[in-house]
Amino acid sequence: MxxxxxxxxxxxxxxxxxxxxxxxxxxxxxxxxxxxxxxxxxxxxxxxxxxxxxxxxxxxxxxxxxxxxxxxxxxxxxxxxxxxxxxxxxxxxxxxxxxxxxxxxxxxxxxxxxxxxxxxxxxxxxxxxxxxxxxxxxxxxxxxxxxxxxxxxxxxxxxxxxxxxxxxxxxxxxxxxxxxxxxxxxxxxxxxxxxxxxxxxxxxxxxxxxxxxxxxxxxGEGAEAHDVAAIEKAITDGPEVERIIHMKTLYLGPEELMVAAKVGVPACDNAEELARGINVVEARIRAAVPIARVIYLEPDIYSAAAAQAGTGAAAHTAVAQPGAEPDEAAGRPGS
Structure with a gap:
């Protein structure tokens, strides 16, 4: 406003x-x-x-x-x-x-x-x-x-x-x-x-x-549905992120939104390449939703096998979201 x-x-x-x-x-x-x-x-x-x-x-x-x-x-x-x-x-x-x-x-x-x-x-x-x-x-x-x-x-x-x-x-x-x-x-x-x-x-x-x-x-209220959808699209709209494991949003004030997400990224050779990709994703988020001024992205290597076995990063997400459906716990994009 x-x-x-x-x-x-x-x-x-x-x-x-x-x-x-x-x-x-x-x-x-x-x-x-x-x-x-x-x-x-x-x-x-x-x-x-x-x-x-x-x-x-x-x-x-x-x-x-x-x-x-x-x-x-x-x-x-x-x-x-x-x-x-x-x-x-x-x-x-x-x-x-x-x-x-x-x-x-x-x-x-x-x-x-x-x-x-x-x-x-x-x-x-x-x-x-x-x-x-x-x-x-x-x-x-x-x-x-x-x-x-x-x-x-x-x-x-x-x-x-x-x-x-x-x-x-x-x-x-x-x-x-x-x-x-x-x-x-x-x-x-x-x-x-x-x-x-x-x-x-x-x-x-x-x-x-x-x-x-x-x-x-x-x-504390989260972002509106249309802003959540825009943020999700910005995160996954490129090769830097394969999927969103889980994401939370919170209004820090009327015109300032915090975005925190754990994202599955493809394997890379060095930290510099990973950091560059995260910066690109953050820029896309801010372009899509300008009030998203505080952004925390945690990169992880998503493993479907680990999700099915109940171990690894995907399993940790499933524990953190006990009310999720099986495919959501396995890493389906969502908020």
Whole structure:
């Protein structure tokens, strides 16, 4: 994913949320509407989340160190996970608490009745521009994926996080507008509490989805199937490698993939010839999948006879992959 595209979407969301948070809080002070307070805290939480995403993106650019030899790319995942926690606690749980408090002591909106409706309509317009920016930037990298698949499978967390936050903000504003409007029509503050509760439930659901998806990235995900196929083709697309014995891939960060493979190579006369062949294969992998920046290839002499007898390099592979089919354990290319 384009880092610049993600940053543009984050900045657009940050500017929109700061302005919206200020106007919502002023509206709350004038009307004492719990929906407006919940939405104010929601926008403050979203603003903090966008700041966290920007901080994570900046820290992830630090160079590798002896203590962190693979760099700091995963910091972007860590900060995205923190965002889900903030959204859950500061946004969702606070809104639910405020809904319970308002339900226990409901009161209508008696002064400045036009303010909350005006603020919410303006906020919907401003949030729509932010959401439009996130959609536009996501479309540059989404390709033919559905939106659900994009959110679930994207390796760079920023755009999915901003998309879900902006979607939640828009739906939350509609809920708030519903609660405030019904309160004004019926002169019953319980509708305000209902709107606030709907906002709280929405934020909790979005936070849980974000936490689940980001947790998967933190644990470590392998390359997508099409990238695995491209890497396998690059490895075997030449005389240097006869077959892949086994291969693993792992994202070290949103834009950095590690490839580790044990490959069967033909017999050669000297180490120089072997090293030259491995270098050629590595160059082909990087050309096929540019984000494959860390590559470890372990050459081995594949022996079908050893595989059948259960000894040698092929037998070692079979032990390492107890769930493989017999032909896969014998060295069929795979990941």
């Amino acid at each position: 384009s880092a610049n595209g993600g940053t543009k979407a984050i900045v657009a969301a940050l500017l929109a949320n700061v302005g919206i948070a200020i106007t919502k809080f002023i509206a709350f002070l004038l009307t004492a509407s719990s929906s407006m307070l919940a939405e104010s805290i929601h926008s403050v939480a979203d603003s903090g989340n966008q700041a966290l995403l920007l901080l994570g993106g900046r820290r992830a650019k630090r160079a590798a160190t002896p203590q962190h030899p693979f760099g700091y790319g995963r910091e972007r995942y860590i900060y995205a996970f923190i965002v889900s926690i903030v959204l859950f606690s500061v946004g969702g749980l606070f809104a639910l608490y405020e809904a319970w408090h308002k339900w226990s002591d409901p009161h209508p909106i008696e002064e400045w009745q036009w303010v909350p409706v005006t603020v919410l309509v303006v906020a919907i317009i401003m949030e729509s521009f932010s959401f439009r920016t996130a959609i536009k930037e996501s479309n540059h990298v989404r390709g033919n994926q559905s939106w659900v698949h994009f959110v679930r499978r994207a390796k760079a967390p920023e755009l999915p996080v901003v998309l879900l936050e902006d979607l939640g903000a828009l739906v939350g504003l509609v809920f708030a507008l519903f609660g405030v409007t019904m309160t004004l029509i019926t002169d019953n503050g319980e509708w305000d509490a209902i709107g606030t509760a709907m906002i709280g439930i929405l934020l909790v659901v979005i936070a849980v989805v974000l936490a689940i998806e980001t947790k998967s990235l933190l644990l």
